[in-house]
Amino acid sequence: MKFEIGDNAVHPAHGVGEVTSIEEKKIAGSAKHFYILKIAETGVTVMVPTDGADRLGLRGVISKREAKKVLDELKKDEVAVTSQPWNRRFREYTEMLKSGSPIEVAKVLRDLSRLRTEKDLSFGERQLLDHARTMIVAELSLARRCKRETVEKDIDAIFA
Numbered sequence: 001m002k003f004e005i006g007d008n009a010v011h012p013a014h015g016v017g018e019v020t021s022i023e024e025k026k027i028a029g030s031a032k033h034f035y036i037l038k039i040a041e042t043g044v045t046v047m048v049p050t051d052g053a054d055r056l057g058l059r060g061v062i063s064k065r066e067a068k069k070v071l072d073e074l075k076k077d078e079v080a081v082t083s084q085p086w087n088r089r090f091r092e093y094t095e096m097l098k099s100g101s102p103i104e105v106a107k108v109l110r111d112l113s114r115l116r117t118e119k120d121l122s123f124g125e126r127q128l129l130d131h132a133r134t135m136i137v138a139e140l141s142l143a144r145r146c147k148r149e150t151v152e153k154d155i156d157a158i159f160a
Contacts, residue, residue: 001053001060003035008142012057012100014039014046016138022050041134057100066102067143070136073106074158079114080107086122093128102139108132113159 003009003019010016017037024031025047033050035058048058062070081092093112096104112129115121121129133155140151 008061009037010059010061010100010139011037011046012098014044015135016040016142017046040138061139061142062102064143067140070102070106070140073103074110080111086125090124097128097132105132105135109136
């Protein structure tokens with residue numbers, strides 16, 4: 001997928017960002033082009049090689065139809081990761097987040113939100129939960145063309 005300056009793109013590790021520029025850099029004597037992404041949530045700037053964006057998993061923001069599928073995934077009454085102890089779950093959830101798939105990120109959010117009501121989450125699991133929620137809220141607000149607060153209320157209502 002090709003991105004233009006001003007496009008929103010989803011980085012699998014950092015979440016939603018805007019392509020602020022496309023720059024050419026010399027690396028080891030050869031010229032390479034990079035997307036320069038400004039991540040909305042953190043303000044971090046990330047460089048992604050244009051020829052490696054697909055391999056990395058850089059993708060466009062999901063559609064409204066796909067946003068509905070993500071919300072439907074949050075409502076499902078199943079558990080994606082059943083591993084014990086917490087460190088094995090942590091590894092599996094981390095891999096799911098790294099995939100960049102909005103459905104996989106929704107599964108992490110769903111599982112950890114429900115698990116939190118049953119017992120205390122480890123520090124690492126709490127961080128994963130916060131990261132998954134941040135990524136989902138940012139992308140759904142763009143996909144649905146609404147404010148983040150609206151998406152947060154919808155998610156809170158699902159887990160109430």
